[in-house]
Amino acid sequence: MACQNCKSGQDRLSKLCRIIEKNDNDPSKLIPILHEVQREFRYLPEDVLAYIATALKLPPAKVYGVASFYSHFALEPKGKYVVHICDGTACHVKGSMNIYDALCEKLNVSEEKSTTEDMQFTVETVSCIGACGMAPVISINGKVYGQVTAEKAVEIIDELSAQEVANV
Amino acid sequence: MSKQMLNLERIQKDYKTALKKCKRRIVVCAGTACVANGSLEVFEALKKAVRAKGLKVDVKLEKHDDVDCLFSRSGCRGFCQVGPLVTVEPSDTHYVKVKPEDADEIVEKTIMADEYVERLLYVDPVTGEKCSRTADIPFYKRQDRYVLGNCGRLDAEDINQYIADGGYTAARMAYTELEPKQICDMVEKAGLRGRGGGGFSTGRKWNLTLPQKSDKKYIICNGDEGDPGAFMDRSLMEGNPHRVLEGMMIAARAIGADEGYIYVRAEYPLAVERVQKAVDDAEKLGILGEDVFGSGVNLKLFVMEGAGAFVCGEETALIASIEGRRGMPMPKPPFPAECGLWGKPTCINNVETLATVPLILRDGVDKFLAYGTESSPGTKTFALTGHVANTGLIEVPFGVTVREIVYDIGGGVTDDAGNILEDGFKAVQVGGPSGGCLTKDHLDLGMDFDSLRSIGAMVGSGGLVVMNKNTCMVQIAHFFMKFTQNESCGKCVPCREGTKQMLKLLEDIIEGRGTMETIELLERIASAVGKGSLCGLGKTAPNPVLTTLRFFRDEYIAHVEDKRCPAGQCKALAMPEILEDKCIGCGLCSRKCPVNAITGEKKQPHSIDPDVCIKCGVCAEVCKFNAVIGV
Ligand SMILES: Cc1cc2nc3c(=O)[nH]c(=O)nc-3n(C[C@H](O)[C@H](O)[C@H](O)COP(=O)(O)O)c2cc1C
Ligand code: SF4
Ligand code: SF4
Ligand code: FES
Ligand code: FES
Numbered sequence: 047m048a049c050q051n052c053k054s055g056q057d058r059l060s061k062l063c064r065i066i067e068k069n070d071n072d073p074s075k076l077i078p079i080l081h082e083v084q085r086e087f088r089y090l091p092e093d094v095l096a097y098i099a100t101a102l103k104l105p106p107a108k109v110y111g112v113a114s115f116y117s118h119f120a121l122e123p124k125g126k127y128v129v130h131i132c133d134g135t136a137c138h139v140k141g142s143m144n145i146y147d148a149l150c151e152k153l154n155v156s157e158e159k160s161t162t163e164d165m166q167f168t169v170e171t172v173s174c175i176g177a178c179g180m181a182p183v184i185s186i187n188g189k190v191y192g193q194v195t196a197e198k199a200v201e202i203i204d205e206l207s208a209q210e211v212a213n214v
Numbered sequence: 215m216s217k218q219m220l221n222l223e224r225i226q227k228d229y230k231t232a233l234k235k236c237k238r239r240i241v242v243c244a245g246t247a248c249v250a251n252g253s254l255e256v257f258e259a260l261k262k263a264v265r266a267k268g269l270k271v272d273v274k275l276e277k278h279d280d281v282d283c284l285f286s287r288s289g290c291r292g293f294c295q296v297g298p299l300v301t302v303e304p305s306d307t308h309y310v311k312v313k314p315e316d317a318d319e320i321v322e323k324t325i326m327a328d329e330y331v332e333r334l335l336y337v338d339p340v341t342g343e344k345c346s347r348t349a350d351i352p353f354y355k356r357q358d359r360y361v362l363g364n365c366g367r368l369d370a371e372d373i374n375q376y377i378a379d380g381g382y383t384a385a386r387m388a389y390t391e392l393e394p395k396q397i398c399d400m401v402e403k404a405g406l407r408g409r410g411g412g413g414f415s416t417g418r419k420w421n422l423t424l425p426q427k428s429d430k431k432y433i434i435c436n437g438d439e440g441d442p443g444a445f446m447d448r449s450l451m452e453g454n455p456h457r458v459l460e461g462m463m464i465a466a467r468a469i470g471a472d473e474g475y476i477y478v479r480a481e482y483p484l485a486v487e488r489v490q491k492a493v494d495d496a497e498k499l500g501i502l503g504e505d506v507f508g509s510g511v512n513l514k515l516f517v518m519e520g521a522g523a524f525v526c527g528e529e530t531a532l533i534a535s536i537e538g539r540r541g542m543p544m545p546k547p548p549f550p551a552e553c554g555l556w557g558k559p560t561c562i563n564n565v566e567t568l569a570t571v572p573l574i575l576r577d578g579v580d581k582f583l584a585y586g587t588e589s590s591p592g593t594k595t596f597a598l599t600g601h602v603a604n605t606g607l608i609e610v611p612f613g614v615t616v617r618e619i620v621y622d623i624g625g626g627v628t629d630d631a632g633n634i635l636e637d638g639f640k641a642v643q644v645g646g647p648s649g650g651c652l653t654k655d656h657l658d659l660g661m662d663f664d665s666l667r668s669i670g671a672m673v674g675s676g677g678l679v680v681m682n683k684n685t686c687m688v689q690i691a692h693f694f695m696k697f698t699q700n701e702s703c704g705k706c707v708p709c710r711e712g713t714k715q716m717l718k719l720l721e722d723i724i725e726g727r728g729t730m731e732t733i734e735l736l737e738r739i740a741s742a743v744g745k746g747s748l749c750g751l752g753k754t755a756p757n758p759v760l761t762t763l764r765f766f767r768d769e770y771i772a773h774v775e776d777k778r779c780p781a782g783q784c785k786a787l788a789m790p791e792i793l794e795d796k797c798i799g800c801g802l803c804s805r806k807c808p809v810n811a812i813t814g815e816k817k818q819p820h821s822i823d824p825d826v827c828i829k830c831g832v833c834a835e836v837c838k839f840n841a842v843i844g845v
Contacts, residue, residue: 076538077521081480115540115703116521118480134442135646135679136599138693141630173524173697176445176482177247178599179294179606188483190250192294 061086062094066101073102076112080119089120125161125168127206129186131199134174136181145182146171148196152203166210167203220500220507222377222386229378236272236281238325239303240264243366245290245452246445246484252314253298254287259317260300261285267321283325286375289453289488290445291366292607293353296336299366301348308348309334339603339625339634353604356622360585360593361570362609365453370488373495376456382501384575385463389509392575394424397468401571404579405591410436410527410564411648411674411750413590413663416571419561423469423551426559433466433474434555434562436532437489440479440524441646442697443677446595447565449607451478451485454569455492461568463506463513464575469561472512475536479520490517524701528749529554529562531703542703543749564675566595586612590662594676601628601638601682613660616642616652620680627682638682641765645674647694647701648754650761651687670761672754686783687766688773692720694758698751709752712743716759725786728774737763788829788845794819796841803833803842 065082069075079098084090090113099106113119131137131146149155149169153162161168177183180192184199191202233239242248242257264271269282291299296310302324309320312334323329335344336351345351359365369375376382388397402417423431435458439447450458462474476493478486493515496502504512518536525531526541533555535541554560570592574582586592590612596619599605603625610619620627620642627638642652644661650671652659659665663673681690699713719736722728740756740763747753763770772778779787792803792812797819804812804820811827814820819841822833834842 074536074538077535078518081519081521112538112540116523118520118522135643135677135693136443136597136605138442139600139679139681139685172481173440173701174442174444174481175246176439176448177250177294178443178445178597179292180247180250180297181599181605183250190246192247192250 058087058094059097062097063101066098071102073104076102076104076109077116080113084119089123091123092121123161123165125166126210127166127186128168128170129184129203130170130172130175132173132175132177132181132183132185133171134178134181136178137174137183140181142171142182144196145184145194145199149199149203152200166207222382225374225377226380229374232281233284233378236284238282239284239286240325241286241288241301241303241367241369243289243291243297243299244287244370245294245297245366245449247290247294248297248299249484251297253312255314256298256300256312256317257285257287259314260320263317263321264325266318267326269325286369287371288366288368289370290449290607292359292362292449292609293351293604294607295605300334306347306349308336308346308351310336352625353606353608353623356610356618357608358585358593358611359609360573361566362449362453362595362607364457365449368454370453370455371491373456373492373499376454380576381456381572382460384572385460385467385501386507387575388464388467389507389511392467394468394470395421397464397575398424400579401468401574404574404582405589406567406570406574406582407590407592407663408564409566409570409594409673409676411645411672413673416563416567419551419563420465420468422549423559423561426552428559430473430556430558431469431471432555432558432560433462433469433471434532434536434560435462435474435476435565435568436527436529436562437476437478437482437485437565438520438524438527438532439482439565439675440527440701441675441677443599443646443679444597444675446597446607446676448482448485449595450565450569451482451489455485455489456496457569457572458489458565459492459496459502459515461563461571462515463502464571465561465563465568466513467506467511469559471561472514474513474515475555476515476517477520477526477532477536478517480522486517486519493517523703524697525703525749525751528751531749532562533560540703542705543751545748566676587660587662589664594661594673596661596676596678598624598678598680600643600679601630601635601685602626602680603628603632603634610661612662615658615660617657619661619678620657624680627680629682630684635682639680640683640685641681641687641690643679643681643690643758644677645672645757646677647698648672648750648757649674649677650757651690651765653765655765670757670764672757684781684783686724686779686781687762687769688720688723688779689783691759691762692717692724695720695755698755702751702755706746706748706752708743708746709748709755712739712746713752713755715739716743716756720759723770723773724779724784726773726777726784728770730771730774732774733763733770782844785829785831785845788831789824790822790827790829790831790833790842790845792820792822792833793841793843796839797837798839798841800838802836802838806832806836808832 099109272281300309300312398420406416407413523541526535528543530544531541550560595609629635695717702709704710744756799817811823831845834845
């Protein structure tokens, strides 16, 4: 329905405006703005970046340059569940890559294509979550799981998938 | 509240009076690791269990009524491995691995009857003894928790608790009794060296920033902690954020700054939240803001969330990031002290450095100098991880030996499954991607800035990764190289291209394509990268490679000359072998081998033909007697 689209488009815009206004249209607050926008849209769509550039009176290349420099900012949409496998020193020594490999195989994703077709899961490595005492560690949408094994990680994914099916 | 009326003693007294009326305090660890293990559920279950007994419960002491039980959520206590941790005061009863189901029993026994719940006590794996109090646990016994002191005891979100403990009196002293120059001198005299890695004298840095003439100066707290395997700054920000703020207030006064930023990495949402709450609460109470302690000086602090770039821990890159640019380092000079944030004089200090400062003012220079060594006074927090029985956050005076850390505090080296491995020690990697490896020969080396530098390692931010004899040092070098190569901002060629080449060469060695020339070339590039790079990232990137080459050269040579990985970790070089004394000749391996490389009579030890074997590892996997090794 066209109307629906139009409405949601406006919602998007007004949310964006609110975030930029809250940060006083201040170009030096670009990073906090990108953070908030990403929290809202879960990634940074191209048109949104262009809009931010216009609003802050910055060249679009600069906004894109900043967004692409920092690993926290996503320029592609991510899955509903973002699985971060810690590959910091402590976790690496305790076998984090086995977990990564197991999940990649399980979800049929890879370093190049980290999100599943159905947009449910994104699997990525990160360098240290800061819970090294419980290495190896993974986090799913911010929830931290410690002393994970490859089998346990697969189980967690199975549970989440089952929940998704139940919710439909 | 007006600033003149802000009376720390009054808050202190009120809180203590209220605390006296409260019979017991239950502290549940709410650090990241314990929360992950369900400590918040334990917290709720305990509250419910206490209420069910008809007792009066409070989570924030504000009223002066009698309270039976005060509940606090603390930050990390360092011993995350056995979390969730629960302590009951005043008896200091210390429970480990607590589950929500344990709540009723804890309340019944410990709260109502002052008894222990035996099964929740920590058992010393060496002596088999149960430790009822925190102080009895060997992991804590050999530490000196000075800076971390209240981390894990205080409710990080309750400013009154911090003040009741003597908090913000050092800041008040800095603003009302001392001149900026005096503070700088005091900190310089204490010999405090920056804990962010470089170990530069903090007092000297402040003394350089103070005389800069400018209408505006900035103080920045570096909470980026990009070092993988390190989480001490996180623990401080989460466990005692007010101490960090107090340190910033003192630093701001010392250099004449009236505005500051706390830059926290994005991966630490709880730290961001707690530091922000601490700033808000301090402002509300009138500690931060205008006319600090009636001194006529203002101080405004902002919290800024990083966005996941290791290089942003570097000072000039950090400044660029706060200004809303890509976090790329700039050549120094000019130093931030002269021309920093928005071109103004700026002082950047690490979280732990700043958290130490209030202690120097509070306890005096002499007490600080009593800790540590002559050239590295004070204590240092380390993140002890890897193949060691007790992992976690520790704090020791500088000068403590590697042996004491690994064996006395860490409880010894373990195998991959976590069992104590006698004689299993191989190395300790210290200082992360900028640091180096310590070997058996360094077990009695005192850990301090200068001793570590003398052997090519670095205190760095304080990551300590213990590695057992099954660890391949070439792979460890490769791991750190991959990290720096990933994180290089790409601004300068030696770092951008050099790290890439070094990584490739290490890959060649691991995958069996290396020759002696590979090692030579690796060394040559390493030295070029170290010399030619602009910032500390590139300058120190070769350290893990160079120290492993220096101390474990044999292992590199075994990889390139004998095509053998002494630790048996490198897949490409693996050569399975059947142990005669273990093989019972069941023949399972030979049946599963895809290329028929295994031969042998039934009930006789089998053997593998190395020329046929494709190193798939199936034989080792299927053997029920662990007779196949080397894949
Ligand atoms: C690549 C790179 C990363 C760094 N990361 C950090 C960091 O995460 N935290 C930190 O405090 N210092 C870090 N530093 C050191 C800082 O640049 C700076 O020296 C330090 O924050 C100064 O504080 P201090 O004198 O209190 O140690 C890093 C340096 C480099 C070159
Ligand atoms: S040394 Fe590396 S990280 Fe530092 S500025 Fe150069 S390219 Fe960037
Ligand atoms: S490693 Fe694979 S190919 Fe080699 S002997 Fe064992 S089963 Fe056969
Ligand atoms: S290394 Fe994985 S949490 Fe720190
Ligand atoms: S998080 Fe509880 S001890 Fe570290």
